[in-house]
Amino acid sequence: MLKTAIIGGSGYTGGELLRLLLYHTEVEISAITSEKSVGNVAQLFPNLKEKTDLCFEKNNPALISKKADFIFLCLPHCAAMDSAKAYLKHGKKVVDLSADFRLKDYKVYEKWYKEKHTAKALLKDAVYGLPELYRDKIKKAVLVANPGCYPTSAILAIAPLLKSKWAKGVDLPIIIDSKSGVSGAGRGAEAAYLFTEANESVRAYKIGTHRHTPEIEQELSKAANKNIRVSFTPHLIPMNRGILSTIYIKKAINAELLLDHYKNFYENEPFVRVLDSGALPDTKNVRGSNICEIGIVEDKRIGMTVIVSAIDNLVKGASGQAIQNMHIMQGCEEGCGLNLLPIFP
Ligand SMILES: NC(=O)c1ccc[n+]([C@@H]2O[C@H](COP(=O)([O-])OP(=O)(O)OC[C@H]3O[C@@H](n4cnc5c(N)ncnc54)[C@H](OP(=O)(O)O)[C@@H]3O)[C@@H](O)[C@H]2O)c1
CATH class of the missing domain: 3.30.360.10 (Dihydrodipicolinate Reductase; domain 2)
Structure with a gap:
């Protein structure tokens, strides 16, 4: 089982990762973080009531790296870059759902996001995570910038x-x-x-x-x-x-x-x-x-x-695509746990 952590797990993309990963046959969620929420995750995601014992903890890369090998960052832009740096230093693979590593030129990032980029050195190796265009590069990546919706x-x-x-x-x-x-x-x-x-x-x-x-x-x-x-x-x-x-x-x-x-x-x-x-x-x-x-x-x-x-x-535009990228990075079957039928009506 691949041990994963969801960083910034109290939001919508974190909640969607939980929904998609809780019954994934190859993946275990070993940590989920929130800076503001404590206790069982089902208190924030009532759709998961009695389905998990997971509790929120703080985002502490040193501690979480002991429990998880694959990291999903579901943080707002700018909050994700330092976490990415920290988890990569601990030798983890990272899919970042924010915009922090999508733009190859940090000057373009700083112009549009009006924030300083504090992890510029990672930009050249970050791979834009659109599998349909970059599957071969994603296979070898340790940091994938999940595309915007x-x-x-x-x-x-x-x-x-x-x-x-x-x-x-x-x-x-x-x-x-x-x-x-x-x-x-x-x-x-x-x-x-x-x-x-x-x-x-x-x-x-x-x-x-x-x-x-x-x-x-x-x-x-x-x-x-x-x-x-x-x-x-x-x-x-x-x-x-x-x-x-x-x-x-x-x-x-x-x-x-x-x-x-x-x-x-x-x-x-x-x-x-x-x-x-x-x-x-x-x-x-x-x-x-x-x-x-x-x-x-x-x-x-x-x-x-x-x-x-x-x-x-929230799925192909965020968490589903992030899982698809994880599968490619890990060499797993791409559709594992993702062959979800649309909800109708
Ligand atoms: N929503 C979408 O459809 C979508 C699609 C594609 C990409 N994205 C991107 O994915 C990321 C997450 O989106 P989301 O919709 O899940 O956002 P969200 O619902 O607002 O959740 C954001 C998460 O980040 C945490 N957080 C907020 N500020 C933080 C800070 N300064 N430091 C550390 N943690 C912080 C929050 O946790 P606590 O406040 O509980 O600590 C929460 O868990 C964003 O970068 C977004 O642009 C979103």
Whole structure:
């Protein structure tokens, strides 16, 4: 059994890791941390009542390293970098769910996150944890930067196009219109995410300034082998989980041919489902699962192609993908414990 620890386990991604790992046949959770909460984890996660004896403890890398060999960091950005440094020093493998190691250039991180990067030396060896693009590098990594939820939905939907013959002549910027459920903001209460503020309402936010923008541009530029710019607009919608991204490509491409290309591209990928012509993704078809659904439509009349993707932000957009990365780093079967059927309705 692989002994794992969940650092920052009282939040939504930590809770989702618990849900997914408690009955994992190859993994044992040997520590879970919170700085504010004490006692049995089920007091904070009532869905786990009587399912575990795990209790919260403080994040003490020296102590936790004695109990666990694989570390999930579920901390806010900036709080994760020092923990990553400490656990790596103790010889542990780390998947960091925060943004601290996603951007290769620390100056870009410092500009967008408005914080000093205190673990710059780790950036060059940190591997961006999108298995569909970086599986071989993830296999050898000791530090994996788990992708952001919006970037996962956008990059999986756009990268195959940028790596194809149709990339030529795509006008920039690519327009990404994404909608996220409220759990994307984490468990920390802020007035904007209260039921009374978010329910019965849809709002755009951080247009052109959202911190996932440079991450999406970094990865799409690598895929295209040239500089890619995106216009990224996130929206908050009144549902618990899920992200739907609608992507506008300024070039008409035959949807059937492009779908064939996507199906080939993702042929051996267990967690990407490319839909047949005419079908479109829906967040309820992926909720609770590690699947990303992708659909494509050509809008011939105005010479555009529209790509739509759907994920569960807490699973393929966070904790499920983190477990997928752990499996790859450990040489385990990738789908172990992750072949979850979507919750329906
Ligand atoms: N929510 C999503 O859909 C999603 C998707 C992809 C990636 N992420 C990223 O994953 C990370 C965790 O997200 P989340 O949604 O789980 O957040 P969350 O619900 O707010 O939980 C954050 C966790 O970090 C702990 N924490 C907060 N401030 C801390 C500090 N200064 N030092 C140490 N621990 C601290 C909290 O524990 P205590 O306060 O109890 O100590 C809590 O356990 C974030 O970096 C987020 O950006 C989230």
